Amino acid sequence: xxxxxxxxxxxxxxxxxxxxxxxxxxxxxxxxxxxxxxxxxxxxxxxxxxxxxxxxxxxxxxxxxxxxxxxxxxxxxxxxxxxxxxxxxxxxxxxxxxxxxxxxxxxxxxxxxxxxxxxxxxxxxxxxxxxxxxxxxxxxxxxxxxxx
Numbered sequence: 001x002x003x004x005x006x007x008x009x010x011x012x013x014x015x016x017x018x019x020x021x022x023x024x025x026x027x028x029x030x031x032x033x034x035x036x037x038x039x040x041x042x043x044x045x046x047x048x049x050x051x052x053x054x055x056x057x058x059x060x061x062x063x064x065x066x067x068x069x070x071x072x073x074x075x076x077x078x079x080x081x082x083x084x085x086x087x088x089x090x091x092x093x094x095x096x097x098x099x100x101x102x103x104x105x106x107x108x109x110x111x112x113x114x115x116x117x118x119x120x121x122x123x124x125x126x127x128x129x130x131x132x133x134x135x136x137x138x139x140x141x142x143x144x145x146x147x148x
Contacts, residue, residue, distance in 0.1 A: 005035075006033040006034065006035045007033065007034045007035075007120060007148050008031065008032075008033060008148065009031070009032050009033065009034045009043070009120070009146040009147060009148050010029070010030075010031060010032075010146065010147050010148075011028070011029070011030045011031070011032045011043070011045050011144060011145070011146045012027075012028075012029050012144070012145045012146075013026075013027070013028040013029075013030070013047075013142070013143070013144045013145075014026070014027050014028075014141075014142075014143045014144075015140065015141065015142050015143075016140070016141040017138055017139075017140055018138055018139040018140075019137065019138035019139075020138075026050065028047055028048065030045045030046065030047060030048070031045065032044055032045030032046075032146065033045070034120065034122075034146065034148070039064040040061060040062065040063055040064060041061075041062040041115065042059060042060070042061055042062070043059070043060040043062070043124075043144070043146060044057070044058070044059050044060075045057075045058055046058070047072070056072060056073055056074075056077075057071075057072075057073065057074050058070070058071070058072045059071045060124065060144070062113055062115075062124075066087070066111070066113065067084065067085060067086045067111075068084070068085040068111060068113065068124070068126065069082070069083070069084050069085075070082075070083045070084075070085070070142075071083075073096075078096070078097070078098040079096065079097055079098065080094075080095075080096040081093075081094075081095050081096075082094040082095075082096075083104075083106055083128075084106065085106060085108040085111050085126050085128055086108060086111075087108055087109075087110075087111050088107075088108065088109060089107070089108065090105050090106070090107050090131075091105060091106050091107075091108075092104075092105055093105060093106055102132065103132070103133075104130060104131065104132050104137070105130070105131045105132075106128045106129065106130060106131075107128060107129045107131065108126060108127070108128040108129075109127055109128070109129075110125065110126065110127040111125070111126050111127075112124070112125040112126075119147065119148060120147070120148035121145075121146060121147040121148065122145070122146050123143075123144070123145050123146075124142070124143070124144045124145075125141075125142070125143050125144075126140075126141070126142040126143075127139070127140070127141050128140050128142075
């Protein structure tokens with residue numbers, strides 16, 4: 001199947017954020033697009049903000065080596081998050097805010113990506129920790145399931 005021009009997909013996303021012992025869960029069901037460019041897969045969708053119901057662009061880039069990049073937000077809003085997940089590696093990330101860029105880092109103890117061709121579907125599970133310098137900001141879990 002040629003998905004170089006994009007294939008519509010349904011996305012179910014669950015995230016759990018644990019900070020200072022308190023866990024918060026978010027669940028999103030969105031429509032998106034799966035695109036393949038060479039050996040790289042992109043999942044693109046717009047997440048509906050729980051605060052003001054605005055649409056926030058999100059891109060997940062699944063690299064051939066198994067690493068994952070997440071970009072959330074856009075330049076025009078002044079707020080853009082770039083995270084990179086690589087198993088058991090501390091990776092520098094960027095969080096652009098209206099007040100400037102904040103250096104952050106991810107540590108990813110678990111990263112699972114499963115993609116099926118027939119029917120086109122997949123599942124991504126990421127468990128990661130977020131740091132600002134030596135400060136542990138929280139533990140995060142992201143579970144995304146998509147179907148064409």
